[in-house]
Amino acid sequence: MLRRIFLLLLLLALFGCASMSETQCQVADWQRVGLQDGAIGMAESHLADYVKDCAKVGVTPDAVAYRKGWDAGILRFCTPANGWREGTQGRHQADAVCRAQSGYERFTYYLSAGLQFHRTGEQIRANNHEMRRLQSLLDTTTKDEEKKQLRFELQQLDWEQFRLRNLINQQRLLAP
Known part of the structure; x- marks a missing residue:
C-alpha cells in the first residue's frame, strides 16, 4: 500500500x-x-x-x-530499515524529516551507512565505465608505450575495484 x-x-x-x-x-x-x-x-x-x-x-x-x-x-x-533504504538510494534529505523524531539516532546511523553504500556503488560503476574506456583505447592503440601505460591504469583500476567490492560487501552487512 x-x-x-x-x-x-x-x-x-x-x-x-x-x-x-x-x-x-x-x-x-x-x-x-x-x-x-x-x-x-x-x-x-x-x-x-x-x-x-x-x-x-x-x-x-x-x-x-x-x-x-x-x-x-x-x-x-523513521526506522533503521527506512534509513538504510533511503541511504542506499542516495536520498540524504530524509534526514530532515526525522530530525525531531524519536529513534532519530538509529535512523540517521543507518541512513549514513546506506549513503556510504550508495557512494561505493557509484564509484564501482564509474570505475567500470573508465575501465571500458581504457580497454577501448588499448584495443585501438598501436604504440607500445601507450599500451603499457593503459595496461598499468587498467591494473590499478582492477585493484581498486577489488577493494571496493570487498568494501561494499562489508557495508552490506551493516543493513538492519
Whole structure:
C-alpha cells in the first residue's frame, strides 16, 4: 500500500500536478492523509500545498487531524530499515524529516551507512565505465608505450575495484 502511495506522489511530482484534486479535497480524511504522508517520509510542510490547492475549491484542510496522522506516520518512516533504504538510494534529505523524531539516532546511523553504500556503488560503476574506456583505447592503440601505460591504469583500476567490492560487501552487512 505504501508503495502505491509513493508511486502516486512521485507521479504527481513529476508531472507538476496539484497535490489534490477538487474531489479529493472535498472527501479527504485529513488524519489519514497525514498518516500516509508521514509514512512515506514527506515533510509536514506538505500540508501547505494541500491548503493552497484546496482553497481553490473552498475547502480548508483540518490541520490538527493532518498533524495527528503525520505524527503517527513519521514514526513508521523513521526506522533503521527506512534509513538504510533511503541511504542506499542516495536520498540524504530524509534526514530532515526525522530530525525531531524519536529513534532519530538509529535512523540517521543507518541512513549514513546506506549513503556510504550508495557512494561505493557509484564509484564501482564509474570505475567500470573508465575501465571500458581504457580497454577501448588499448584495443585501438598501436604504440607500445601507450599500451603499457593503459595496461598499468587498467591494473590499478582492477585493484581498486577489488577493494571496493570487498568494501561494499562489508557495508552490506551493516543493513538492519
